[in-house]
Amino acid sequence: MRRVLAPALAPLLLLPGCRAAPDGVIAPAGPVAAAQFDHLLFILALVLIVVVPVFLFLPWVLWRYRFGRKDAPYRPDWTFSRPLEFLIWGVPVVIVAVLAWQTWHQTHRLDPYRPLDGTAPLRIQAVGLNWKWLFIYPEQDIATVNELVIPQGRDLALQLTADGPMMSFMIPRLGGQIYAMAGMTTQMHLAADREGTFSGLNTQYNGPGFAQQRFRVRSVSEAEFAAWSAQARSRPPLGHAALAQLADPSTVGAPIVFGSVEPGLFQSVVAKYHTGKQAPAMARITEAGQ
Amino acid sequence: MSHLDWTDLLFGQLRLSDFPPKGNMIATFAAMLVVVAALLTAGLITWYGKWRALWSEWLTSLDHKKIGIMYIVIAFVMLSRAVIEAALIRTQQAFAVNAAGVVGADHFGQLFTTHGSVMIFFMAMPFLSGVINYVLPLQIGARDLVFPFMNAVGLWLTAAGAALLMASLVIGEFSTGGWSGYPPFTELAYSPGEGVDYWIWAVTLSSLGSTLTGINFAVTIYKKRAPGMDLFRMPLFCWTALCTAILMIFAMPPLTVATGLLALDRYAGFHFFTNALGGDMMNYANLFWLFGHPEVYILILPAFGIWSEVISTFSGKRLYGYSSLVFATMAIAVLSFTVWLHHFFTMGQGANVNAAFGIATMTIGIPTGVKVYDWLLTMYRGRIRLAAPMLFAITFLLCFVIGGLTGIILANPSVDFAVHNSLFLVAHFHNMLIPGTLFGMIAAYMFWFPKAFGYRLDERWGVIAWGLWSAGFLLAFMPLYALGLMGAMRRTAQFFEPAYQAWLYAAWAGAGLIFCGLAALFIQLWASIRKRAMLAVPLGDPWDGHSLEWWGPAPPPEWNFPVIPKVKETEAFMRMKREGTAYEEPDSYEDIEMPRNTAIPVVIGAAGFVAAFALTWHIWWAALAGVLAMWGGVIWRSFETAPNEIIPAQEVSERWNAFLAAARKAQGIGRRDETTAANRGLAEHQT
Numbered sequence: 010m011r012r013v014l015a016p017a018l019a020p021l022l023l024l025p026g027c028r029a030a031p032d033g034v035i036a037p038a039g040p041v042a043a044a045q046f047d048h049l050l051f052i053l054a055l056v057l058i059v060v061v062p063v064f065l066f067l068p069w070v071l072w073r074y075r076f077g078r079k080d081a082p083y084r085p086d087w088t089f090s091r092p093l094e095f096l097i098w099g100v101p102v103v104i105v106a107v108l109a110w111q112t113w114h115q116t117h118r119l120d121p122y123r124p125l126d127g128t129a130p131l132r133i134q135a136v137g138l139n140w141k142w143l144f145i146y147p148e149q150d151i152a153t154v155n156e157l158v159i160p161q162g163r164d165l166a167l168q169l170t171a172d173g174p175m176m177s178f179m180i181p182r183l184g185g186q187i188y189a190m191a192g193m194t195t196q197m198h199l200a201a202d203r204e205g206t207f208s209g210l211n212t213q214y215n216g217p218g219f220a221q222q223r224f225r226v227r228s229v230s231e232a233e234f235a236a237w238s239a240q241a242r243s244r245p246p247l248g249h250a251a252l253a254q255l256a257d258p259s260t261v262g263a264p265i266v267f268g269s270v271e272p273g274l275f276q277s278v279v280a281k282y283h284t285g286k287q288a289p290a291m292a293r294i295t296e297a298g299q
Numbered sequence: 300m301s302h303l304d305w306t307d308l309l310f311g312q313l314r315l316s317d318f319p320p321k322g323n324m325i326a327t328f329a330a331m332l333v334v335v336a337a338l339l340t341a342g343l344i345t346w347y348g349k350w351r352a353l354w355s356e357w358l359t360s361l362d363h364k365k366i367g368i369m370y371i372v373i374a375f376v377m378l379s380r381a382v383i384e385a386a387l388i389r390t391q392q393a394f395a396v397n398a399a400g401v402v403g404a405d406h407f408g409q410l411f412t413t414h415g416s417v418m419i420f421f422m423a424m425p426f427l428s429g430v431i432n433y434v435l436p437l438q439i440g441a442r443d444l445v446f447p448f449m450n451a452v453g454l455w456l457t458a459a460g461a462a463l464l465m466a467s468l469v470i471g472e473f474s475t476g477g478w479s480g481y482p483p484f485t486e487l488a489y490s491p492g493e494g495v496d497y498w499i500w501a502v503t504l505s506s507l508g509s510t511l512t513g514i515n516f517a518v519t520i521y522k523k524r525a526p527g528m529d530l531f532r533m534p535l536f537c538w539t540a541l542c543t544a545i546l547m548i549f550a551m552p553p554l555t556v557a558t559g560l561l562a563l564d565r566y567a568g569f570h571f572f573t574n575a576l577g578g579d580m581m582n583y584a585n586l587f588w589l590f591g592h593p594e595v596y597i598l599i600l601p602a603f604g605i606w607s608e609v610i611s612t613f614s615g616k617r618l619y620g621y622s623s624l625v626f627a628t629m630a631i632a633v634l635s636f637t638v639w640l641h642h643f644f645t646m647g648q649g650a651n652v653n654a655a656f657g658i659a660t661m662t663i664g665i666p667t668g669v670k671v672y673d674w675l676l677t678m679y680r681g682r683i684r685l686a687a688p689m690l691f692a693i694t695f696l697l698c699f700v701i702g703g704l705t706g707i708i709l710a711n712p713s714v715d716f717a718v719h720n721s722l723f724l725v726a727h728f729h730n731m732l733i734p735g736t737l738f739g740m741i742a743a744y745m746f747w748f749p750k751a752f753g754y755r756l757d758e759r760w761g762v763i764a765w766g767l768w769s770a771g772f773l774l775a776f777m778p779l780y781a782l783g784l785m786g787a788m789r790r791t792a793q794f795f796e797p798a799y800q801a802w803l804y805a806a807w808a809g810a811g812l813i814f815c816g817l818a819a820l821f822i823q824l825w826a827s828i829r830k831r832a833m834l835a836v837p838l839g840d841p842w843d844g845h846s847l848e849w850w851g852p853a854p855p856p857e858w859n860f861p862v863i864p865k866v867k868e869t870e871a872f873m874r875m876k877r878e879g880t881a882y883e884e885p886d887s888y889e890d891i892e893m894p895r896n897t898a899i900p901v902v903i904g905a906a907g908f909v910a911a912f913a914l915t916w917h918i919w920w921a922a923l924a925g926v927l928a929m930w931g932g933v934i935w936r937s938f939e940t941a942p943n944e945i946i947p948a949q950e951v952s953e954r955w956n957a958f959l960a961a962a963r964k965a966q967g968i969g970r971r972d973e974t975t976a977a978n979r980g981l982a983e984h985q986t
Contacts, residue, residue: 031798033786034717045717049708056707059668060700066675067696074614076684076970084680085616094623097672101665109658112711116657119713120650174484175580177645177720181786185716188646190581191483191574195647208795212720212788214477215484217404220793282575 032208033181038228039201041119041184048115055104121187121197130166130198131159134275137169137176137189137211139258140218145270151241154255155224156264160234161204167197170279172256177213180226186212192282201228221260244268249277311918312493317471325387325402330469337465358901361447361894362857363432366454368751370429371744373461374422375820378737380465381417382817384410386810389775393807395793396800407792408475409494413464415478416498419594420505421461423732426740427601428457428512431540434747435516437848438534440525440866442859445518447894448936449511455904456508460501463911467497471916474498477790479587480561482572482580487565493915496565499558500911506551506558506590513547516540525847527866531625534846534869535618538625539604542632543597549636550593557586566914581646588639596635598732600628602739603670606692609742610674612842613689614681615970617870620673627666627673634663644712645719653712660710667703671696684970686842687761688742694769695734695742702730705780720790723783726776733772741768741820749841749980753853754834758974760823767816775809778802836980838962843970843982845870850881852958853980858891858946861955876982882962888948888955895944903932 030036037043073081117123124130134145145152157180159165169178171189179186183199201207211222229237245251247267252274319330344350357365388410391400402410432450436443444450467473474494476485480502485495520541524533533541561583563569570578603624611618618624640648640656674696683689705727709715718724741764749755779787782802787794794803827834839853847864848855850872862885868874875881910925912918967983 030785032796033721033784035784042717045714048711049714049717052708052711052714053704056664056704060704063671063675063696063700067678067693070675070678071683071685071693074678074681074683076615076682078682082680083615083682087680088617088619088621090676093676094620097620097669097676098623098665101668105661105665108661108707108711112657112661112713113654115711115713116654117650119716120653121716122647122649174489175481179720179788181717186645186719187716188643190646193647208786210788213481214408214475214790216475216489217408220404220791223795285576 034184036182037184038203038205038207039183039199040125041199042182043184043202044115044119045184048111048119051111052108055108058104059101119185121185121195123198124166125164125198125200127164127200128162130164133157133159133165133167135167135169135178135189136275136278137171137173137178137222138256139173139216140211140222141255141259141261142178142209142211142222142224143252143255144224145247145275146238147270147275149238149241150269151238151244152247152267152270153241154265154267155261156266157209157224157226158234158237159201159226159228160231161201161228163200163231165199167199168275169195169197170275172278172281173258174215175213176211176215176222178209179212180207180209182207183226188213192279194279201226204228204230216258218258218260225264241266242268247271247274249274252278308920309918311913311916313470313916313918317493319469323403323406326406333465333468355896359896359898361443361451361896361900363436363444363447363450364751364855364857364859366450367429367431367433369454370425370432370457373458374426374429374740377417377421377425377461377464379817380468381414381422382814384414384417386814388414389803389807389810391792392794393803396797396803397795398793400792402792404792405475408790409473411790412474412477412494412498413467416502417464418732419478419598420502421457421464423598423736423740424505424509425457425461427543427598427736428453428509430605430740430743430747431516431543431601432512433751434743434848435519435537435540436523437750437855437859438537438846439520439523439528440847440860440864440871441519441523442863442891443894444515445523446515448897448900448942450515451897451900452903453508453512453515455900456504456511456907459904459908459911460504460508462908463497463501463504463915466912467494467501471497479591480558481587482561482564482583483574483578485561486573488573496562496915499562499565500914503555503558503562504907504911506554509547510551510555513544513551516544517548520544525863525866528871531622532866532869532871534604535607535621535624535628536601536604536846538628539600539602539607542628543600546593546597546600546632546635550590550597552590553586554590554594557583557590560586562914584643584646585639588642589636591642592639593635595728595731596631598736599739600631602736602743603628605739605743605746606674606695607677608846609688609692609746610677612746612844613684613686613692614678615684615843616677616681617845617873618673619676619679620669621869623669624673627669630666631663634659634666638663641710641712641715644715650712657710657712657715661707664703664707664710671700671703682970684973686974687756687758687765688746690762690765691738691742691745691768694765694772695738698730698734698769698772702727702735705730718783720788721783722779722787722789725789726779726783729772729776729779733768733776738768746842747848749834749836750839750848750853750855752831753837754827754831755836755841755974755978757823757826757830757834760819760826764816764819764823767812767819771809771812771814771816773809775806775813778805778809782806833976836978838958838965838980840872840982841978841980842973845873847871850875851955856951856954858893858951861885861888861951882959884956884959888952890948891946891951892943893946894942897936897939897942899932899936903929906932 034042034046037046136143143154144157169189171191176189177186178189187195187197205228207226209224209226244266246269248271320327391402394400471493560571564571570576572578572580572583638660641660644653745756839851840849906925906928910922913921965981967981968977969983
């Protein structure tokens with residue numbers, strides 16, 4: 010689809026920066042982002058059927074019927090034409106009908122809650138904190154802050170929550186985003202189809218450290234991933250005390266790795282907003298700087 | 300009681316440290332600018348001795364025309380502020396690729412929050428309320444809105460909200476929670492200062508005013524149309540005003556409820572939208588966008604009406620597809636309540652729900668597309684004159700379809716996941732609101748200005764303004780589409796991707812052009828005032844207009860029409876001109892009853908400001924006094940037994956006969972001389 014529709018985006022791709030787009034859905038690095046970008050191009054092509062005539066018709070009308078021209082017909086009282094009405098209502102109706110059909114299918118196919126079709130997924134629990142991301146790997150029993158290391162080609166099953174205001178988790182080149190909200194969990198499924206380093210971030214403003222709430226995604230081979238996670242287990246553990254410290258509003262420079270994770274830590278972050286008491290830990294952001 | 304308690308009691312949380320100088324130079328400069336501008340304005344009024352005239356002829360007036368003009372004055376003041384903020388936002392991002400930029404992160408948060416809040420609530424809303432206020436009664440052949448007093452109350456509540464936003468620039472800080480004010484970020488736990496409270500009360504004042512205004516417009520259209528003017532004989536602008544009014548009535552209350560509940564959370568320890576204790580911010584998102592989505596149609600529909608009038612008039616043609624446009628407008632109004640969820644496809648609800656709202660959203664594209672083609676067909680086989688408002692219309696048509704295209708893209712949940720919260724989204728809604736709403740309002744201002752003030756606006760500066768605004772818009776926002784696809788997100792004070800740099804510089808240059816475009820508008824006004832004798836169109840019909848507002852002198856008398864016209868078709872004034880009856884003397888004149896000026900709406904607005912300011916700073920005694928004074932004003936008004944004054948038939952007939960005599964004596968001019976000094980406001984009779 011992308012190859013067929015490339016001409017539609019040609020003007021955009023000719024511009025500097027876009028051609029070698031280093032980030033974003035325009036440079037997909039996984040099946041979800043690729044499907045999203047394909048669907049974007051499909052919609053673009055279909056809607057151009059309505060848009061392009063405006064760009065052709067308007068300049069022509071302006072030229073042909075400009076004031077002062079004598080040889081063009083002038084029909085000041087012409088207000089209706091049945092065939093034209095059918096055309097201008099009919100074409101958009103047909104286009105929207107086709108788009109609606111596509112939307113229904115694509116929305117279900119690309120529903121972030123739907124597991125991808127491939128291998129047994131790698132489970133990751135993500136916690137949005139002011140202003141950093143904590144990733145827990147329950148199967149590997151390790152955790153990281155501001156770095157997500159993933160095996161290339163393996164599906165990822167993410168579970169997300171936040172300990173703070175609402176945030177939105179996104180890895181633009183892998184596809185899409187989902188909100189992370191305190192006391193609730195959301196889900197997302199992604200995969201990377203190549204090795205490399207991508208950027209991930211929070212897209213929902215949550216205070217002065219918002220711009221720094223970014224993380225690095227390293228997509229590596231299965232072997233490298235296994236080696237990395239084995240090595241990570243030798244790092245200090247992540248328990249409630251360390252988490253409380255992390256949850257204080259601050260930004261994190263270099264990524265942090267934890268060697269083992271207290272069982273049920275992710276669930277306890279969600280559960281602490283369901284105790285019927287004012288939630289502890291989250292300090293007010295009064296003077297927290299950037 | 301200790302000394303401290305007294306300070307708390309008298310001043311709430313307000314302290315000397317909340318006054319300038321502020322923490323950084325830019326904020327201090329902005330605060331001083333507000334203070335100096337206010338003092339300068341007051342000084343000039345004093346110097347020219349205009350306080351009495353200002354008070355008795357303008358501020359206390361219930362005349363819909365003067366209220367409309369005052370709304371638009373507010374809109375221009377707030378537009379200036381928000382454009383400067385936009386320029387600062389663009390400057391920050393242009394210089395913040397792997398660098399700190401020019402403002403701090405927190406200050407940047409305040410900038411995008413005030414920019415959005417001002418543009419929506421205190422620029423676009425007052426502007427469209429002003430235009431509808433001015434034009435609607437004239438177009439339907441009415442002497443005023445049906446509730447003139449309520450109209451003035453709406454104006455002064457809006458003015459109070461705008462004043463509160465200006466005060467926030469000087470005293471304390473504003474919210475950083477964005478124009479949508481999403482909790483839990485805007486809850487006390489994360490935004491403890493006065494900023495969110497400023498936002499809550501400013502928006503509340505504005506939404507109360509808009510609800511009143513919406514009721515007024517709708518009832519006026521239902522009850523005050525001239526005899527013979529069926530709904531389907533109303534000019535299209537009135538239809539769009541009706542749809543907007545209906546949307547205001549139903550869409551503003553959810554906003555008032557949402558901000559009210561948020562206020563209860565913040566002031567009284569409730570937990571509607573908090574993280575813990577059963578609060579749920581998802582309810583806020585639903586309430587806010589149940590307002591927020593119809594709101595964007597509140598903003599765009601009147602502009603659709605304006606474009607219909609402008610394109611038809613400057614094409615020298617009747618509107619093509621009138622009923623098509625009416626049905627399309629109504630369809631948009633109804634559908635606008637069915638799509639709010641597309642603002643948060645990414646909140647985790649199921650695919651069925653997302654797909655349903657996505658499809659509903661795309662459905663709106665159908666009537667909108669139809670409108671674009673109706674306007675093109677209106678120009679087809681016409682005689683198109685490229686006056687400044689028409690030039691804006693052309694930019695609108697070309698840009699709006701691009702915005703429609705990206706809107707359909709965003710309506711698809713699967714794609715929206717990839718560009719939600721990105722600069723692609725920012726580009727999309729600016730693409731709808733600048734060429735759509737704002738250019739529509741500027742076109743309306745240029746189109747109806749001669750009617751309101753009796754002289755045209757300078758054409759050359761109008762064309763310059765058009766060029767700057769159009770080029771500025773394209774340069775500022777087309778790069779944002781590319782940036783969004785490249786993963787650049789909104790509301791971020793810093794970027795870390797060098798590839799963004801060139802695009803951000805382009806957008807920065809675009810913001811500069813837009814700033815110059817704004818300056819061009821003010822220069823145009825200044826130049827026109829200076830040349831007003833040459834530009835005068837006292838006979839009131841400078842563009843060979845189609846509908847009733849062009850009938851009669853410019854500016855129109857307070858009572859609009861000496862006798863209420865009988866309407867036979869949609870383009871009522873054009874018909875009168877064709878039949879040769881437009882400037883005939885009526886059989887008889889009658890006494891006219893018009894509302895008397897009153898200071899109560901100004902008092903209610905001022906009390907509203909006091910209440911809102913005091914609530915923001917927890918000065919409870921003043922808040923109570925303000926609320927009581929507001930209701931006191933309403934009750935006081937209910938004891939008014941003689942709210943109206945009689946204008947004797949004698950005076951009406953003298954004024955109108957003088958106009959008729961001048962019109963009959965004058966030489967009508969052809970459209971070729973439309974923008975020359977020969978145009979005195981009488982159109983050549985066309986056959």
